[in-house]
Amino acid sequence: MKVPPGVSSSDFAKALDEFEQAVGKQWVFTAEEDVALYRDPYSPFLGEADELVASAAVAPESVEQVQKVVRIANQYKVPIYPVSTGKNLGYGGSAPVFSGSVVLDLKRMNRVIEVNEENAYALVEPGVSYFDLYRYIQEKGLKLWVDVPDPGWGSPVGNALDRGGGYLMAQFRNHFDSHCGMEVVLANGEIIRTGMGAMPGAKTWQNYKSGFGPWVDGIFSQSNFGVVTKMGFWLMPEPEGYLSGTVYAPKHADLIPLVRILNYLENTRVTNGMPDLGSPLLRIPMIAEIDVWNRGDGPPPPEPELASLLAKSEGGYSAELERYAVDHGISYWSCKLSFYGPPKANQANWEFAKEKFSTIPGAKFVDNESYKLPLTPEEREKVHKPQFGIPSLAMFSIGARSRTNPDPTNGHMWFSPIIPRTGEAIFEANRVFNQAAKKYGLPVLAFSLPSCYWERSFIFIFAFPVTRDKETNQKNRAAFRQLVQIAAEHGWGEYRTAPAYQDLIMNTYSYNNHALLRFHETLKDTVDPNGILSAGRYGIWPKHLRKTEA
Amino acid sequence: MKHLGLLSAIAFAWLLGAPISAAQEQGQRIPSSWTTTTVSGQGEPRGYVEYQKFCSACHGPGTGRPGTMALQAKYKGAEPALLDQRTDLTPELVKTYVRNGISVMPFFRKTEISDADLDLIALYLTRNNKR
Numbered sequence: 230m231k232v233p234p235g236v237s238s239s240d241f242a243k244a245l246d247e248f249e250q251a252v253g254k255q256w257v258f259t260a261e262e263d264v265a266l267y268r269d270p271y272s273p274f275l276g277e278a279d280e281l282v283a284s285a286a287v288a289p290e291s292v293e294q295v296q297k298v299v300r301i302a303n304q305y306k307v308p309i310y311p312v313s314t315g316k317n318l319g320y321g322g323s324a325p326v327f328s329g330s331v332v333l334d335l336k337r338m339n340r341v342i343e344v345n346e347e348n349a350y351a352l353v354e355p356g357v358s359y360f361d362l363y364r365y366i367q368e369k370g371l372k373l374w375v376d377v378p379d380p381g382w383g384s385p386v387g388n389a390l391d392r393g394g395g396y397l398m399a400q401f402r403n404h405f406d407s408h409c410g411m412e413v414v415l416a417n418g419e420i421i422r423t424g425m426g427a428m429p430g431a432k433t434w435q436n437y438k439s440g441f442g443p444w445v446d447g448i449f450s451q452s453n454f455g456v457v458t459k460m461g462f463w464l465m466p467e468p469e470g471y472l473s474g475t476v477y478a479p480k481h482a483d484l485i486p487l488v489r490i491l492n493y494l495e496n497t498r499v500t501n502g503m504p505d506l507g508s509p510l511l512r513i514p515m516i517a518e519i520d521v522w523n524r525g526d527g528p529p530p531p532e533p534e535l536a537s538l539l540a541k542s543e544g545g546y547s548a549e550l551e552r553y554a555v556d557h558g559i560s561y562w563s564c565k566l567s568f569y570g571p572p573k574a575n576q577a578n579w580e581f582a583k584e585k586f587s588t589i590p591g592a593k594f595v596d597n598e599s600y601k602l603p604l605t606p607e608e609r610e611k612v613h614k615p616q617f618g619i620p621s622l623a624m625f626s627i628g629a630r631s632r633t634n635p636d637p638t639n640g641h642m643w644f645s646p647i648i649p650r651t652g653e654a655i656f657e658a659n660r661v662f663n664q665a666a667k668k669y670g671l672p673v674l675a676f677s678l679p680s681c682y683w684e685r686s687f688i689f690i691f692a693f694p695v696t697r698d699k700e701t702n703q704k705n706r707a708a709f710r711q712l713v714q715i716a717a718e719h720g721w722g723e724y725r726t727a728p729a730y731q732d733l734i735m736n737t738y739s740y741n742n743h744a745l746l747r748f749h750e751t752l753k754d755t756v757d758p759n760g761i762l763s764a765g766r767y768g769i770w771p772k773h774l775r776k777t778e779a
Numbered sequence: 780m781k782h783l784g785l786l787s788a789i790a791f792a793w794l795l796g797a798p799i800s801a802a803q804e805q806g807q808r809i810p811s812s813w814t815t816t817t818v819s820g821q822g823e824p825r826g827y828v829e830y831q832k833f834c835s836a837c838h839g840p841g842t843g844r845p846g847t848m849a850l851q852a853k854y855k856g857a858e859p860a861l862l863d864q865r866t867d868l869t870p871e872l873v874k875t876y877v878r879n880g881i882s883v884m885p886f887f888r889k890t891e892i893s894d895a896d897l898d899l900i901a902l903y904l905t906r907n908n909k910r
Contacts, residue, residue, distance in 0.1 A: 256890075263889060266878065270885035288890045318885060336890035340806030354806070356890075360836075361809040364817060381836075382813045610842055619815060622836045623843030628883040630849035637849070637882040 230259055231284040233308050233329040235773070241284075244305040248287045248331075251297035256337070258286040267315070267332045269322035271640025271695050273706050273729050281324045281728055283310070283332045290337040292414065292458045298333060299456060300418040302761045309333045310763050311456045313355035313387030316380065319643050319692075319727065320391060326728040327764035327774065333456065342459065343435075346371045350409060350435040352461045355386040359620040372467040374618030376401035381620025386460045390450045392725055394682040396616045398501045398569055401465050402682055405450050410434040412459035413449055416757035421455070435461035451725070452749070453763035454756050465618065470572035471600045473502075474579045477509070477560035479591040481546050484562050485652030490585045491564060492650055495684065499578045502567025502616070504681040510535075510554045510561050511545045511676045517565065517613045519627065535559075544659050545676030560593065567616065572601065627692075638694035642705075642729075644712055645690045646721040648679060655679060658689060658721065665715050669708040688724060713737060728765070735768025750775065811891060826903025829896045830863060837884070838862045846884065866908050870901035 232241045248257045258264055267283040274280040287309075289295045302309045308330040315323030315336065323332055339356035344366060351373075353362060359381040366373050376395035378388055389404040401407045410424040424440035425431040438444070448454050478487050494500045507515035512528055531539065535557075538550045554561055566582055568575035579596075586592045600608060604617055614621040630637040648654045659676055666673045679687035691712075693705050710733055713723065717737035726734050735746055749769045753760070760771020770776070812818070812832030820828035831839075837846030840861060851860035859865055877897055880886035892900070 258889065262878070266886055266888040268886075270880050271883075286888075314891075315888060316885075322885070323888065334888065334890050336811070336888070339809045339811060341809055342806035352806075356811075357809055358811070358813070360813050360815060361811070363815055364812075365807065365809055367815070368817060614843070620813075621815075621843060622813065622845065625837065625883055626843065626845040626848055629845040630852045630882060631845075632852050635852060640883055640885075 256288040269324035286332040288334040313384035379624035410461040413455035453766040468569040472575035473597040488652040505565040640695040826899035873901040
């Protein structure tokens with residue numbers, strides 16, 4: 230049996246024995262084949278000595294059991310690594326950041342504590358998945374939508390704590406921002422409740438976020454200061470209608486006014502769904518199109534003349550390419566807008582958006598689908614489900630074997646820098662990343678467009694494949710690390726990353742000699758002096774494992 | 780006078796107070812599954828419910844099912860793309876894939892799919908095999 234680093238075999242044996250007393254023998258996993266199930270299926274170190282692995286796993290089913298486990302771990306200084314549903318594939322899965330930790334598997338904590346329809350919120354435990362919460366709401370016939378990420382088997386708690394996102398109205402898409410109140414077990418086993426929850430008998434724990442005094446919720450996300458055992462979320466009341474329309478802009482330089490107008494429309498809530506950028510000319514699909522393409526044969530191949538112009542263009546542009554586009558009526562850019570709300574209001578907002586975009590010479594508009602909600606079963610099969618709050622696993626078709634992808638990879642990791650919400654920034658990022666891709670032997674795309682999950686910023690999401698070939702994985706890891714540095718040199722930082730890169734990326738947030746990281750470390754040493762919780766998560770290491778700066 | 784009236788109203792409300800109840804939430808346990816609907820499985824073969832719960836989101840019929848799509852691309856019709864129409868699977872093979880994964884399909888922990896559930900899934904997927 231693997232023993233956590235720094236823990237004696239006898240102490241580990243005692244801790245495991247006490248874990249068994251706390252949660253029941255069958256919920257402490259030590260057999261090799263059981264512990265192997267806690268590996269990261271998409272680990273970029275797949276099969277290498279550096280792969281991050283657990284020593285054991287323990288699965289409590291209540292907050293009281295979590296307290297017991299944490300106290301035992303604290304007593305024997307056993308490193309533990311909480312996971313909720315353990316399914317943030319591409320960002321670490323259920324494997325610990327500090328190899329040899331015991332995984333604290335919260336999947337069995339699967340209670341929906343409350344869903345309130347009138348005030349549109351839910352209070353859930355970490356083991357509840359998006360599918361589970363959706364089903365609960367459907368069974369009760371509540372008119373509420375959950376903002377889900379593409380893979381629906383994740384946990385609302387875990388996804389929010391990892392600062393994931395979804396597709397509905399702007400105020401719900403950032404899953405951490407849409408939470409309201411949490412319960413946290415600290416490293417000493419004590420429970421705290423945040424926001425209004427700190428008041429015994431609070432009536433508004435899920436209604437008013439910040440309570441009184443410092444609002445500490447943020448420090449429990451992308452961190453290791455406590456085990457979150459309950460979390461509230463604001464849900465979206467089911468709207469009466471959904472409307473989508475696409476604006477098409479003909480020329481390369483039009484991306485700049487397109488984004489500027491889009492920002493105005495979004496920041497004034499004229500459009501309230503997630504904007505979706507694409508390029509018909511450069512054959513960059515919008516997210517809704519990816520889903521549809523994946524169901525069939527993928528995009529139709531370009532005409533030979535266009536294919537040759539695309540191949541010759543630099544960074545998705547050449548004067549000839551632009552002329553071809555204008556001559557053939559193929560738009561350079563597209564942006565799909567989504568509107569949730571009363572059908573008449575949706576229509577009026579779309580008309581207003583058209584008016585604003587009409588300042589771009591040659592802009593065209595297409596009215597897409599308009600649905601009266603809820604969707605019919607037939608409509609459900611046609612749509613990108615997360616845009617209607619319906620959990621799904623369809624997005625895995627991106628990496629899975631298909632007619633257009635006959636040789637699938639073994640997973641992926643995401644390089645996902647945040648850049649400014651401007652067309653100029655999109656052009657600059659493309660120049661920088663294409664140059665880097667050429668230098669480090671990565672596939673060079675003609676052009677990439679960012680996503681609009683978050684308000685006020687863009688996020689580029691580049692998938693790096695994880696393969697069965699160690700050399701390829703080593704090469705990709707090295708390139709990934711280079712891209713992180715190059716992005717940082719331009720002032721672009723990652724929003725989230727897999728454990729393999731958390732130190733690296735935390736070190737790019739280095740203003741004033743890493744003052745923020747040093748503050749995190751001060752907190753860590755105070756709230757978890759033995760450093761038992763998720764050592765190394767998001768680059769925060771306990772004192773005894775901290776690498777001293779050279 | 781008006782102000783005094785308001786003040787006393789506030790004071791009255793203050794004296795009455797709101798009873799502070801112990802927040803004793805129990806909540807409803809949600810059995811793990813990756814489906815959007817509750818599966819009853821009445822009259823269906825044993826293991827059908829578990830298969831629907833854990834496998835059908837990817838391996839079911841219809842569009843947007845990456846597992847079905849992958850097996851269609853792999854076998855090109857030589858074997859059914861739908862796992863539950865196969866007649867050549869063994870329980871061991873089913874368990875191997877669930878506990879080891881393949882390509883982008885991850886492996887599953889025992890807190891997600893228990894050994895007992897997996898036995899039932901294997902039973903269901905091998906129900907049509909020739910004996």
